Amino acid sequence: MKQTIPFSSHQKLIIALLALTQFTVILDFMVMSPLGDMLMKSMSIKPNQFGLVVSAYAFSAGISGLLTAGFADRFDRKKLLIFFYVGFIAGTICCGFANTYVTMVAARIITGLFGGVIGSISLAIITDLFVIEQRGRVMGFIQMGFGASQVLGIPIGLYLANAWGWEAPFFLVAGIALAGVTLIMLIMEPITQHLAMQRDKSAFKHLWHAIAKRNYRIGFATTALLSIGGFMMMPFGSAFAINNLHVTPQQLPLLFMVSGVGALFIMPIVGRLSDRFDKFLLFTFSSLYMLVFVIVYTHLTAQPLWIVIALNVLMMVGIMGRMVPATTLTTGIPDMEDRGAFMSINSSLQQIAGGVAAAIGGMIVVQKDKFSPLEHYDTVGWVIVGITIPCIYMVYRVSALVKAKAAKQLPKEESVAVEV
Template identity: 55%
Template sequence: MSSKAALFTSYEKFVIAMLAILQFTVILDFMVLSPLGALLMPKLGISTSQFGLVVSAYAISAGASGLLSAGFADKFDRKRMLLFFYAGFVAGTLCCGLAQSYPFLLGARVLTGIFGGVIGSISFAIIADLFPMEVRGRVMGYVQMAFAASQVLGIPVGLYLATALNWHAPFLMIVGLAVPIGIFIALKLRPVTAHLETRLDKNPFLHLWHTATNSFYLRGFAATMLLATGGFMLMPFSSAFLVNNVGIPETRLSVIFFVTGLSAFFFGPYLGKLSDRLGKYRLFVFGSLLSMVMVFVYTHLGPNPIWVILAVNTVLWVGISSRMISSSALTSGVPLMKDRGAYMGINSSLQQVSGGVASFVAGLIVYQPTQTAPLQHFDTVGYVTMGTMMVTIFMMYFIDRQVAERLAVAPQRQ
């Protein structure tokens, strides 16, 4: 392992921390909506399918925005792109916090998705620009801690505020966190412009077309679409499933999210190091197989003590984290630097659209006779999720081979 892998510079540590904190606010904005479902649906008087549309509205609008902006992603300084879309994300989240009706909330989620959905692709492009492949698993492990942090800190606090005050409070909390973060990024992050020296296409639409039709990139796009399906199908109805099927009181949901996220928070950096040491594809296979087993167990749960739910959720998140970290690091090696922003934008777009469709389809599969009745057909959603995980194991094998061949030919460009 290179000396760079053993020790990051102080600025590199700052970049990793900054991107992790930024991702925390963006991920929390999306993730906090799902556990609010048990409170929000009866409050606004909406059905499971309407709530599924609220969740998927963010993803679908994010997908459209990612695709439209992809052609311009390699044309500008990545720092400026990041600040522009983060400002729009904060504005959209503020609208969510001020929403008083279902149509307004739906529109606010669309606005938030237009800006928030592009931030992840810009962040991953920055990581790929600044860090070589042999340490990207470790970097992704730290950045992906944002998911765990949203579980440990954001969601429990958000749920507490929602129950103590109202469901608007979590979104206003995110705005309060995001504003100073944006100011800090503007002051401290250096310009990220190395990609401008290698970019060949001057026309952004031509650049988008060349990237979208590159045969080397198509496998990565296809895998991304399936990778997003599982989480987007399960997350929107997890809190309602725990409350109505498993018998967990709404007041104890924050405990489950806290303990689960705490374990994922500590496992993330270790899994990142493991992906660099043992191989990113090997970790992905392990995470996929573990996730498949635990999805089956989770979606077939009945009334159980809370310690059982904590154990199941913790192991499930270890599997999910293994998949997220390893796949993010591995697919970052697919595009060349000159195409990286466009590739990440298209990738994010496909991820959001496929995830949005998955959330909407899950809302059609899951049925709740009354607002307090157990959810029906949640196990069917689990079977679909397990099927997509099995297919991605084979798809990621070919991507792993492709990236290895690319690195052998031009390691400095990966």
């Protein structure tokens, strides 16, 4: 068991700002699932079309990540974060004004072009300012945005949607994000240490050098594979709960809220465990645990609400338990001069893989009419099992790379990060 390294006051401030940013970006994406049944009914959207609505965000985010990867290490990371955050806010407002399937797809593309890059910029900031022995806890706190979005954002968004229409949650996200970007402008200090280490004269060369490194490609492949499994179930969560498990639209906020509370408790604990114990072993245990509940849940028929909630919380433990150690390990792969490019490419592949997964999930899942049960959702569960097993091997390879790098690395870079 390792001793934990405490955070400085500046580091705590950065964690709070990035957590708020992550909360809004995750909420914007996560709210699509609980609004799924409402959108499908109001716009007469079929499951395969709704899969494309979700995929539109993911594909545009992936393309944006690749386009910005070459430039990601050439600017102050604070300015880069502000630029993409403002674009994300504009895209989210467009979602609230969309009134047809086509305009919603267009709005999600705009949101993805900007929002999909924010996560990679945040990871680059975290990697610059925190040593790897601190990053598990940082990721635990940052990923609390996932739980907070379910505890606060999604239930409030659903209540607003039930009262004023499905557009209201998007305006809620935009309002919170406006407050977040204002705080970043006023409080966050410039992050420019990486600028002194740039060697590539052109953005294309910088992008190519990041792709050409074998160790980086292992990290990219691992992230893509993890994302395929993660995105396949999620878009149809609310439609499955309502049409198959007989959860009412009024009960849906409670389902998401309780699951989110579970995530809020789980994330910091997993973060601490990730900093104290072997990250690969934690990931493996969590993945195998998760698969048990994925199979149970995707094969579920109508049950009392408390059983549905309990299974959601138990499944969330596994999902969160593998997310933190896997992400933390991935941040240990790139060198400082490549972190922005690596995180952008990594985020890009994550989004593209997620978009592919959502589209495939839409092709597997069938619904005969607006009020019929979803069919073949259990097949999605078995596909996730098949994807997760090779994921464990890939994370093992990433873990080996990070350990080998740590054994060779001089403490120069780490001391710079601690002083900031």
